[in-house]
Amino acid sequence: MSDVLVVGGGIVGLLSALELTQRQRSVVVIDAPDAFPPASWAGGGILTPLFSWRYSDAMTRLAVDALPRFERLLKRLDPCGDSSRTLLNRGGVWVSAREKEIDEALAWAERWQVAAERRSAGSLMTDFNAEAGVFFPAQGNIRNPGLLKLLRHELQRRGVRFEFAHVVDVQRCSKGVQVCAKDGRRWLSSQVLLSSGVGMQSLLEKLGVSLPLFPAKGEMLLYKLEPGQVPAVMLTEEGYLIPRNDGAVLVGSTLRKGDASFYPTVQGRYRLEAIAKALWPSLSRYKPSFHWAGVRPGCERDFPFLGPLPGLQGVFAAAGHYRNGLVSAPASAELLAQMMCGDVPFTDPDVYSVPASSRSNSSFFNR
Template sequence: MNVLVIGAGAIGLQSAFLLAQAGCKVMVIDQSAAGQEASWAGGGIVSPLYPWRYSAAITALAHWSQDYYPGLGEALKQQSGVDPEVHETGLYWLDLEDEDQALAWAHRHSRPLHRVGMEQVHAAVPSLGEGFSSAVYMPGVANVRNPRLLQALRAALAKLPNVTIIEHCPVSGFINDGARVVGVQTAQGEMRAEQVVVAAGAWSGNLLATLGLKLPVKPMKGQMILFKCAEDFLPSMVLAKRRYAIPRRDGHILVGSTLEDVGFDKTPTEDALESLRETAIELLPGLADATVVKHWAGLRPASPEGIPYIGPVPGHEGLWLNCGHFRNGLVLAPASCLLLTDLMLDRSPCIDPKQYAPAGRL
């Protein structure tokens, strides 16, 4: 099968990888360089920020993907020579207002989330600030170094003879043959395929609009900052008041993030920088003496309840969606992309596809 994937982020690249491994001839097109949008800009926590606050649809994809990530990281390292650094640190949530609900959710889903005393937290995370009164902890939660994950996927795809990646090639619309989509119009001319997958993140709604379809996926800006510390400065991820700190293996610490409804504006702002720095110092006072190495913004593909669209577009044969993952694209990518591949190849789906189907949701 000849497949064209629009979007070279974590979703588009993993979709292409699985389809290519299954024997499809795959072309990936992106309007900029591969892996430079939301997938690059995120923090890479392999968990929704507050998993108990999401629907069963998110939980199903998240649990499948969390179990899959360590093996994926190792496989990509072997195939590409780039280590995505799937780093298991565990995660502390501090001063939760819905702690009882979190623990009840963990019990229902057999997830290892439990209360810990603050004395124990400070012993495990000596760099944590004072002023927090309660904590819950989930061991085994990992973060992935998302820029390296994207590099690994790009390199692994480059080694496959049945994959072509075309960058800096905006798509302006679709080519139709009756009720069937048979390709796309691009800045480099027409490109045709038997099947077309839209995995264009925050830009997916604009593409579907060219077919007269209203896909409720829109950009939500998020800003992050990065510090460099000693490698043992922060041994575990910590999250409080909707902000988080994520340690990389080499001592880099990410702190994020904002949530801003400002359209497609990706400009980092001084207000956000100051707010994030204040959060960072409140969580980890030692960061008061650390320099902000980098400050950036990305555009999350927001969708109702954060439930992605995965599956065929009714009335437009040959057109598929894998988009609208909001804040959880990296978390949900492995399961989302396998589900899409299962549906496209008419295999038994890894997860019940009904709750993600575009039918009835466009």
């Protein structure tokens, strides 16, 4: 029997598992053996919420120091290697904004002590089709698939066991919490963390908990270019470019609320090619090398639910990271581990809690 079962091996589950092992907890990660990759593999890895000043303080608190958090994490995961150089792009984030919003963005940056400057797109990239905006020089992006591979490797090195199964139920019993899989297997533990991304909604419903969650499909394109052509993440209302350190440029993204399908579509590809051409006409000379889709764990509020499930002792949830699961995962995982281990939390956990009112009457809790 492990101390903690983590259900879901996306970025939130894996980083939480790491935080828990650092607190001497034994952990088993149970991940669905689906053919489609989770959102954490499909995402763009921009290390700031899009138009960050429009978000609540609760979201900003989880995201504002993402880059230094990832720097520390990569040093820990690969102290002698060059992962920090290859996976982390520190080129900054440029965001298109109208004059009035630029003032708002600069005020937000000052309040949160984020480096920011009024800067035109042309001063960074001559042929980018946007004008005024704000540049955040101390932000960047992470190559998420590489990060996830490193994380899995590190967790296995720390003795974390990975099980591949589709979890369908969680039950409280006299010895702890029991997790049940579709194939009939069961695991027992003192604590369980449910961090199953877009799979949270059905799992929580089974437990009689109703949260305002929804799937939101997104598609992306990748172009292989020579390094240095796109200096920073370039973000507009229409879409964005994300430069990787090896020269690859990602174009994103589409957003279809309510769509939980994982396959890329012809319409998605046309839309992304149109975004690419509109933002940076030179890109139309190239053919994209990859096109993929993922499903974001959407949420009606702009920050995730993190914390114990009311009435179900020992069970914790991480739900609704939506468009910001990569940027906020290190802080979310730290907060979850602090709550689960009884440590002093780095920020007020009540803000993120799952409300007692989310429990339905005919629920698991009355079984």
